[in-house]
Amino acid sequence: MEHDKCTNTELAKVFYVKKSAITAMTTRLFNKGMIKRRRDNKDRRIVYLSLTQEGREFLTTCDQKAIAIVAEFIDRFESTEIEQFFQTYEKLNNILTLKLGKLEE
Numbered sequence: 001m002e003h004d005k006c007t008n009t010e011l012a013k014v015f016y017v018k019k020s021a022i023t024a025m026t027t028r029l030f031n032k033g034m035i036k037r038r039r040d041n042k043d044r045r046i047v048y049l050s051l052t053q054e055g056r057e058f059l060t061t062c063d064q065k066a067i068a069i070v071a072e073f074i075d076r077f078e079s080t081e082i083e084q085f086f087q088t089y090e091k092l093n094n095i096l097t098l099k100l101g102k103l104e105e
Contacts, residue, residue, distance in 0.1 A: 006050075008023050016100055035049050036049070036050055036052050
């Protein structure tokens with residue numbers, strides 16, 4: 001998610017989980033100093049979440065570690081195997097997107 005801010009409700013929709021699960025997770029992230037909360041000026045019931053500097057640094061570190069792990073494993077595959085994997089992954093993603101879209105209706 002490449003946004004400066006979002007709400008618990010938006011996160012719940014993106015991850016297809018209940019808002020209560022997101023609230024519990026964001027509370028833990030807030031307590032660890034990874035995110036900050038800001039109330040909407042017009043509607044105080046709306047709380048926006050955004051990453052702190054510490055949260056951004058942690059996210060960058062996690063991204064770098066994930067890339068290193070994938071690179072370590074991907075070197076063991078032929079280019080055709082990698083291409084086939086991505087094609088299969090895209091097909092699975094499309095199927096899941098359609099399925100989840102029908103569940104929301």
